[in-house]
Amino acid sequence: MSTFFQKQDSNETLSNQRLQLQYLLENNLNQDDGTEIITGLTQESKTIPPRYFYDHQGSQLFEKICELPEYYPTRTEASILKEYGQEIAKITGKVEIVELGSGSSTKTQLLLDAYQDLDYPLYYTPIDVSGGILKESANSLLAKYPTLKITGKVATYEQALTKLSYSALSQRICLFLGSTIGNFSQEECDRFIELITSSLSVGDYFLLGVDLQKPNPILEAAYNDSQGITAAFNLNILQHLNWRFDGNFNPSLFEHQAIYNESDNQIEMYLISQRSQNVKLAALDLIIDFRKGEKILTEISRKFNLQEQSVYLTSKGLKVNATYTDSKQWFGLLLCQKI
Ligand SMILES: C[S@@+](CC[C@H](N)C(=O)[O-])C[C@H]1O[C@@H](n2cnc3c(N)ncnc32)[C@H](O)[C@@H]1O
CATH class of the missing domain: 3.40.50.150 (Vaccinia Virus protein VP39)
Structure with missing residues (x-):
């Protein structure tokens, strides 16, 4: 197998004989205008879409989660x-x-x-x-x-x-x-x-x-592991936003929480602001105010x-x-x- 990759055109296609990779997203950050982030972080109950978990670090952390005993x-x-x-x-x-x-x-x-x-x-x-x-x-x-x-x-x-x-x-x-x-x-x-x-x-x-x-205890344990890997995965979403949108989130000022909502049959994962603070995402021209204890919903898992x-x-x-x-x-x- 050849490991030589050729950049074929400006449309970000990498190929060799058995592998073709097409970049519709990663090399074209302009395609992410942050609309969902602006909407999610300016509404009354704040949310971040879970796809923002998955920068390179997030993907590595997810792999570690998959190996956790819980x-x-x-x-x-x-x-x-x-x-x-x-x-x-x-x-x-x-x-x-x-x-x-x-x-x-x-x-x-x-x-x-x-x-x-x-x-x-x-x-x-x-x-x-x-x-x-x-x-x-x-x-x-x-x-x-x-x-x-x-x-x-x-x-x-x-x-x-x-x-x-x-x-x-x-x-x-x-x-x-x-x-x-x-x-x-x-x-x-x-x-x-x-x-x-x-x-x-x-x-x-x-x-x-x-x-x-x-049963609830099996579910909650799976999202609150004893090694804190799920917490690190959850908090990493803020680092991803910092990188992608030139932000200044301080992850140490937020805490991970995962609870099972029995009436909706879903795990809900939150980041909770540990104090009143404001955060800037310069690339989106956005300043977000947080009250102490205010939550961001980062994932539901039905x-x-x-x-x-x-x-x-x-x-x-x-x-x-x-x-x-x-x-x-x-x-x-x-x-x-x-x-
Ligand atoms: C929960 S992981 C599951 C990974 C793998 N399928 C598994 O079963 O272990 C979700 C995967 O979907 C990718 N992903 C999340 N949102 C996505 C989206 N909107 N479009 C494409 N991929 C997405 C993530 O990068 C991640 O690799």
């Missing part, structure tokens, strides 16, 4: 993929694998193994806003799978899905793992699923990972019921071919097909 979702989802990967591959046949929010692509390898074992061609399109981790993981996948071809996109889901190019194989499977869908409100989820159904062709597959409802989710996806035009879960029923995978 953080069961990654291990559990991986165990399901390990058990049912072959079955999923047999159902879909030869497909291009598109992955939204691919991160380190660690769990994806369980599916790549299954497709490889069946002698299927391996075409993979990872999509992620975090360019560093996408490029690192693409290179290690190429070293591990000699026939794999990768066309990665450093982009938001919307940017990438609306620009899905010609597929190397006649069908696709689109993966959305890690229960990242739980970060969307119901309205955002509706819009996202509509984007999925409009981007896929009839017969294409969608594999969705969802974290399931379970917890699902597998049957209800199946009914929901069917109502959106995705036929659910199969559902998979683990022995404790802590995590679920839904294999759907656009009809």
Whole structure:
């Protein structure tokens, strides 16, 4: 494999024979005008969209979270993929694998193994806003799978899905793992699923990972780990805003909090201002005032019921071919097909 990357044009495409990376976001910061940040931090209940967790440092911290003893979702989802990967591959046949929010692509390898074992061609399109981790993981996948071809996109889901190019194989499977869908409100989820159904062709597959409802202490422990990694991940969002928008957030003046909201079946992650303060984001011409104790909501992580989710996806035009879960029923995978 050649490790030589050529900058092909000013449109930020890096390519070699088996790897093409398209930068729709990272090298074009002008595309992020900070509108969502201005809206989120000037409203009564302050919010920051969770995609701002994922600068390079944030992606590294997320990888550490996945290995924490309290953080069961990654291990559990991986165990399901390990058990049912072959079955999923047999159902879909030869497909291009598109992955939204691919991160380190660690769990994806369980599916790549299954497709490889069946002698299927391996075409993979990872999509992620975090360019560093996408490029690192693409290179290690190429070293591990000699026939794999990768066309990665450093982009938001919307940017990438609306620009899905010609597929190397006649069908696709689109993966959305890690229960990242739980970060969307119901309205955002509706819009996202509509984007999925409009981007896929009839017969294409969608594999969705969802974290399931379970007793409160297990959930809260997963987001309040004893080593403080989740707290560091949460606070890093402020450093990301400092870097991206020339800001002066002092993370030591905020504290991490994660609670389970039982009535809405969701973990809510906040940053709490430890004193009255104002913060400047110079690039956005924005000064934000905080009262002592005021919260910023940085993430919701909804917890699902597998049957209800199946009914929901069917109502959106995705036929659910199969559902998979683990022995404790802590995590679920839904294999759907656009009809
Ligand atoms: C919770 S992590 C999940 C990573 C991996 N799929 C897993 O299951 O372990 C979410 C991933 O989605 C990416 N991401 C978050 N918001 C995104 C967006 N709006 N568009 C594209 N990628 C996004 C992040 O950079 C991160 O790698």
